Amino acid sequence: MDLTVAEENYLKAIYHLSDGGKKSVSTNDIAAEINTKPASVSDMLRKLGEKEVIEYRKYYGLQITETGKRYALQTIRKHRLWEVFLVEKLNFAWDEVHEVAEQLEHIQSPLLIQRLDAYLNFPKFDPHGDPIPDEFGDVRSRPRVQLNEMDVDQTGQIVAVKDSSAAFLRYLDKVGAYIGARIKVLDKVEFDGSLEILVDQKKTLFMSKDVASNILVLQS
Amino acid sequence: MDLTVAEENYLKAIYHLSDGGKKSVSTNDIAAEINTKPASVSDMLRKLGEKEVIEYRKYYGLQITETGKRYALQTIRKHRLWEVFLVEKLNFAWDEVHEVAEQLEHIQSPLLIQRLDAYLNFPKFDPHGDPIPDEFGDVRSRPRVQLNEMDVDQTGQIVAVKDSSAAFLRYLDKVGAYIGARIKVLDKVEFDGSLEILVDQKKTLFMSKDVASNILVLQS
DNA sequence: TTTCAAATTTAGGTTTGGCTAAAAATAAAT
DNA sequence: ATTTATTTTTAGCCAAACCTAAATTTGAAA
Known part of the structure; x- marks a missing residue:
């Protein structure tokens, strides 16, 4: 509905x-x-x-109702994410953001919000210090796992890297993985722990266990 | 209206x-x-x-009518700027952006669009290669001047820097000037060409002629 | 417990932006 | 030039989201 x-x-x-x-x-x-x-x-x-x-x-x-709360929290989540965006990326002052966020919060696109969240690095608070509900409407933050520890067919979203050297980030960028990418483990090689990953339901890519162990995933 | x-x-x-x-x-x-x-x-x-x-x-x-064209171009401008944002910043594929941009284009906030434009570095084309009208609704790009060449009371927007070394950018950031900031020249010292600048109608700051000559401004 | 003031709801109206079905205007064909 | 087909407009309805004015319900005070 x-x-x-x-x-x-x-x-x-x-x-x-x-x-x-x-x-x-x-x-x-x-x-x-x-x-x-x-x-x-x-x-x-x-x-x-x-x-x-x-x-x-x-x-x-x-x-x-519980359903009602979910909707309300979803809207609040969007509002606060947009506020972070306006302040951190577009240099809005914390007191200029409200009415614009009031409009932006009604944009319908789950993908947009996922990506925005990732782009802003999964902020937990808005510029006023209010907490940002997660996509399930609560504040409890779910555990992140290393990509190499996931099993075949499990899905999730890349949320952080352990090694944040420019070289590693450039590599991720080159192969099409990035903070916020939705991934699925297609295959796992027993022998060396290397993985075949589906990125954003489009690209598949192979990576060594070494690389995978530096990627943190929020499971879904 | x-x-x-x-x-x-x-x-x-x-x-x-x-x-x-x-x-x-x-x-x-x-x-x-x-x-x-x-x-x-x-x-x-x-x-x-x-x-x-x-x-x-x-x-x-x-x-x-001419008025009608202005409105249409304004909407098209917003649509295309959002498309650039979605593709370049949020990793949308060029073919996924349309329906989201279709919603975003109706957000009312001139400031938002100015800032977004600056944030995206004043793109001239959207991800489909279609031209992005400027804020006056045409494609003619107006001349940029070096900040040190502006006169007292003139206003504009910082659109680029000549020296884009990290050190210079950090300096700009520290003093509160950034790509997209709206500025006004408050005073100019004859003797050494240094300037007093009002940034975003809030902060005032002083800078040497040397610094100013590395800042490009779109006059308004 | 009756009365009365405040809170709430209903009734009926408006605007915006759609719809269908019917009428009117234009354009095409005989 | 008249009929026919197409395009466009009008007339009359509907839903969403607001409004004012008039009921209704509640609960507090006499």
């Missing part, structure tokens, strides 16, 4: 006002937060209830 | 179909291009006519 831009904004507001689903939120509070009239909020709450991203009982208030 | 997303898309389609305002375009062609019904197109053409971005005579066809 897909949410409209307005629905995303409501969910985000509800998530924030309820402090992540803890506190209860009033129609008036939501109206104030997103600058609309309470009547419009009532209308939207009914719709959000039908889509089951909140549990809504007229006059009695609402509760954000 | 501000255009809606739909209006921007229509204008872009009209601009493309008319080959920049040369050929005439039919209602049916537009409908086919943007995947709507001719009836919806008629409706929109009336609105675009009222907003004077096209000249529209029922049944007789339409002509994009």
Whole structure:
């Protein structure tokens, strides 16, 4: 199911006002937060209830559902990643980023966000110091493994290198592997531990165990 | 006046179909291009006519106005800059960028586009080889001057450096000047040609004529 | 417990951007 | 020149997301 831009904004507001689903939120509070009239909020709450991203009982208030939280966190994640981008790459001041990020957060493209995340080096906090949820909507960071320790058919994303010498990075670049690349282990040679890897579902490449042991992968 | 997303898309389609305002375009062609019904197109053409971005005579066809062209080129500029970003920075393949750029092109923020342009080093072509219009909507590239040759009160944007040694770039970074910064000459010392510069309407900084002569500015 | 003020919802209206079906204008063919 | 086919426009509807004004519900105070 897909949410409209307005629905995303409501969910985000509800998530924030309820402090992540803890506190209860009033129609008036939501109206104030997103600058609309309470009547419009009532209308939207009914719709959000039908889509089951909140549990809504007229006059009695609402509760954000697990599904709803996922959507809200996804939007927050995108917002904060864009903020990092604007500040670190485009030299925006920390206080100039909000309204632009407010627009950028609604761009639909999971690939874009994955790549942006990688490009920014998987930041954990935005320029205001707020934590950036991971792609599953939580802050728990999953373990990274060395590429040479993965098994055939396992997939993941290159997130870091152990040896960050220019020579090694140039080599990775040349063969088409880079921070953020999605990879899959196609084959593993028992004899010397060398690997055949599929990069971004397109290129295949071979690498020695030595090289693989310098590549850190976030498994998926 | 501000255009809606739909209006921007229509204008872009009209601009493309008319080959920049040369050929005439039919209602049916537009409908086919943007995947709507001719009836919806008629409706929109009336609105675009009222907003004077096209000249529209029922049944007789339409002509994009100069204002309309400006808007169309602005959207095309944004689209192509984002394509460069996606390919060069986020490792998108040249054929994966279109639909994402189609969304990104509607983000409203002149500052964002200025900074993005600078960040990408003022590319003249997108990954498909199509030219990127400048911020005034044309391809004519304006002359760059050395910062030391500018007069007091003149403004512009840093677009390049002559000496691109790491040391010089580090220096620029340290003092808060960078490719893409908007600057204004506040004062010029006759005696030695040194300058006082306002960067991004915030920081002021002093620099020798020697340093200034290595900074290229696009005047505005 | 009844009353009343605040919060919330409903009813009905607007704009934007679509749609279908029907009408009107233009262009092509006999 | 008249009929026919094509293109384009109008008329009338729909959904999303807002609005105002009028009900309704809740809960706090008398």
